[in-house]
Amino acid sequence: MYRGKIFVLFSTVICLAICLDGLDAGIVRAADFPVTLTDATGKHITMKQAPERIVSMIPSNTEILFALGLNASIVGVTDYCDFPKEAKRKPKIGDLMTFSLERIIGAKPDLVLATKENPGEVIRGLIELGITVFVLNPQTVTGVFEATTTVGRLTGRNSEADVLVNDFQYRLKQVSERLDTIPDDKRVSIFIGNPKFPSQWSPGPGTFTSDIIAHAGGRNIAGDITSGTWGVYSLEQIVSKDPNVILATSDGNHMETVAREILSAAAGMAGWRDLSAIKRKRVYVVTGDWIMRPGPRVILGVEQVARMLYPEFFVEE
Template sequence: MIRRSQFSIALALFMIAAHAYAAITVTDDSGATVTLAAPAQRVISLAPHVTELLYAAGGGAKMVGAVSYSDYPAEAKQLPRVGDNKALDLERIVALKPDLIVVWRHGNAQRQLDRLREMHVPLFFSEPHHLEDVAVSLTKLGQLLGTSSTADAAAAAYRRDIAQLRTQYANRPPVSVFYQVWDQPLMTLNGEHMVSDVIALCGGRNVFAKLEPLVPTVSTEAVLAANPEAIFTAAPGATKPDTTLPKLNTWRTWPSLKAVANNNLFAIDGDLINRPAPRIAQGAKQMCEDLDLARSRRKSGAP
């Protein structure tokens, strides 16, 4: 006869073993259910921000491929390349035998996504729109990778960074902001984009938040009519707050524009502000500091 203590130990071991092989199910950013029979061991990233998320979630050792511009952290530069956001190397993806592919929902061509589905490899669609979504993505990817302790710690650290910025800046006097994505044609971001979340976090106001689609085209006349107090753009590599790019300098043609009159033309490292990954907290910190600089440049009595 098995003693009660022996039975309890045997039952506990059985439960641990059963849990170890239990299926893992999460919901991705498209609302689809993603189920793995066991933690992923061979993962491919199809977007630079996804690569950053996977490494931060503790999955670096499990990655077998990534797209071009997956350059952070440094180890990611050594991963085999499987194409870019315009075209994927489907043959190489098949050869790498992934058991999970993390896809950028709006960055990868639909036709090629259909081909990926035909491979019957689980796909996780990543499309974070809000600052909190970065932490949620880390947690979900950690579950799929079997690295929840690392992923949860990264999510908590990220949330602390964002909360600190919100506490410090959210109640500052508002600053109207135009975020310039491109100059020809002139493009910006609406209120559904994460950059708009960053602007609000810092006490700013996106002057084109209500436009559609996510990346709308606007006219120079519309920007002049909105008369933003600060204009931002992304730069290739870190820049100082008072450094402007040629595409921003064109605004100096209109010296009465508030952003020009107060010299509030700012460039931020694009990798820190445009990628919906943990480093966006660094980009947010830079934007918050720039907006505080814009406030300090207000003429006495100016809003």
């Protein structure tokens, strides 16, 4: 099956960086430093040498660091950093919004990788203490590729970043080429949500998740939500748009069972049962982190969603 090929390809490229516990085989060249790069806030950050102690303030940054083989250099992560499994064993510095400055300072980082979602006062406090903070903010699939390249340059893992990004770009192109014959008005319309939930929070245009859907050949029906945000979509709005597919998320376990449970529940609910997606049993469940966490597994999200929407284009040859 094509899905199996996805995992084989992904493992071939990055398992040495992301799966081998503690292995840190990258080659850092002194000639790569000093390096000055501009972060997401517009600040010019200079690294005089490769960082040896790195703190990550969001799970997506943590995944990038591990994918680049920097396990041994990571000295602090958030409570939500859960992939790969080694991340769970790293010292914790707080959640996404509440951080312990004492723990971050105690980790003695020479680089902190933050995001625009982190509290500004925490970032400013770290900078005032003389700690180097670099803010990343990828909001698109290609933005993740660019962030990976940036982190590679900041840490002296240029070659590793190039290998990853080249693979991501190749695989994204493979999906695009399979789907580029589909006219825009024939592309599958999607609602991202779950009928079993009391409120339907869904991503609007300009969000990371919507960009993944677009790369996978889908059309997000929630185009009237404020750009760059998630919003509540009413059942009336969903019914009026009548999506071809309902796309829900899970933790990646028992997804087919979860999809069947959602379909069964929706078939007995007023409004939902009249949708084309429910009548045609096109309810799919995707691994949530793959389409909502802007890290290296984004390419798996694009491939997984594309295969769900257009299985006829991904039949094993």
